[in-house]
Amino acid sequence: MKKELKIYLASPRGFCAGVKRAIDIVEKSISKFGSPVYVRHEIVHNKQVVEELKQKGAIFVDELSDIKDGKRPVIFSAHGVPKSVPEEAKLKNLSFVDATCPLVSKVHRESEQLNKNGFEILLIGHKNHPEVVGTMGQLPKDSIKLIETKKDAEALNVNDFKKPLAYITQTTLSVDDTAEIINCLKRKFPKIKGPVKEDICYATTNRQLAVKKIASKCDMFFVVGSRNSSNSVRLVEVAKKAGCKNSQLMHSEKEIPLKDIDKSDTIGISSGASAPEKLVQTLLNNIKKDRKVSIEEVVVAEEKVVFKLPKELN
Ligand code: SF4
Structure with missing residues (x-):
């Protein structure tokens, strides 16, 4: 049985x-x-x-x-x-x-506006990620300083900045880690200006919230997504931080760890913003071959966002 x-x-x-x-x-x-x-x-x-x-x-x-x-x-x-x-x-x-996501374009416009209004700009994000390369490339070289970690924020010298300071962020960061970096920046630079509506997007925020809600109840947690998908990798980190140490990225080359799953009573599953649902269903079907599965979907938000296509395709 x-x-x-x-x-x-x-x-x-x-x-x-x-x-x-x-x-x-x-x-x-x-x-x-x-x-x-x-x-x-x-x-x-x-x-x-x-x-x-x-x-x-x-x-x-x-x-x-x-x-x-x-x-x-x-x-x-x-x-x-x-x-x-x-x-x-x-x-x-x-x-x-x-095909740039309109929420990434929003960050691009923010950077241009801040630059036009005479601000020095800090971008919180991951070096070499295509989104960061794109955002930094909205302005001439060296107009934007990249902050990757809280340590980077702590190391900033108050006297290095002659102009008013502002920050923007990558859209797919860890909500909690970014809040720590922003708090550090605000402590050092009380007048620093942030975006009116935060740059981490609704999809990143909702997926992290849902993972946080269930990770502590799970023996194992799987995030279906690619290794170079920033938001998928963040979801694994979020699951670990929220209490499930055995959290793993299920990328295309990874075999399903059925032996470990066999030792578990409860597992959690999510997927990154670029992962098709059929990959989640394939994972579920494979697990079902060996186990009598009961699934509880934990819904933290309903998403109804739809973006228009560019005019060339309408
Ligand atoms: S995760 Fe999705 S909605 Fe969020 S910025 Fe990236 S493409 Fe846009």
Whole structure:
């Protein structure tokens, strides 16, 4: 007889509005312009999504210089691009569609506005993440200083800044870790200006809240998502911090640790904003082969956000 296993399923989980829009943009571009269409960088950080889009006629490139046929359109990924990229595309006469998530574009506009109003800008985020590269690239080199950790914030020298100071953040950070960094900045620079509406997006916040609610009840916690997906990796950290030490990222190369699951009575499952729901269902079906599963979905928020497609595709 199969042993019982309780599974808490976090909700919301998986695709956010920005990811759905970006995938839609690639699919609609293929139907409107025919294949192939080029996509600069992974459209969203998920291998399966990228593979499926390749099958449909997308060619993924690292840089515009890798595009072999300049008559085909190119799509910019959901993470956003430095200003130099559309500029280069225009110089090369490439037609392009920008799939940058509107919530990332919001941070881009904030940086421009702050710069225009004479602020020095700190960006809280992870070095080399495409979103950070894109945000820093909205302004001339060295206009934005990157803060990755609380230690970085502590090391700032009050006298280093001649102009008023402001901060912006990456959209997919840990809500709690970022709050610590912001508190540290506010202690050091009481007049520092922050965004009117915070930059960490609704999807990141909701997914972390749902994980926090269930992680402490679980012997193991799985986050379905890719290794380069910032918000998926953050969910694993959040689950660990919330009390489930054995929290793991279920990326495409990882085998399901069925032996460990066998020793567990309760597990939790969530997925990053770029992970398709079918991967969660595959994980559940595999677990169900060995265990008598009862699933409780824990819903912390209803998401109704939908972003419009760019005008080129309407
Ligand atoms: S995680 Fe947030 S910022 Fe990133 S694509 Fe989704 S909605 Fe946009």
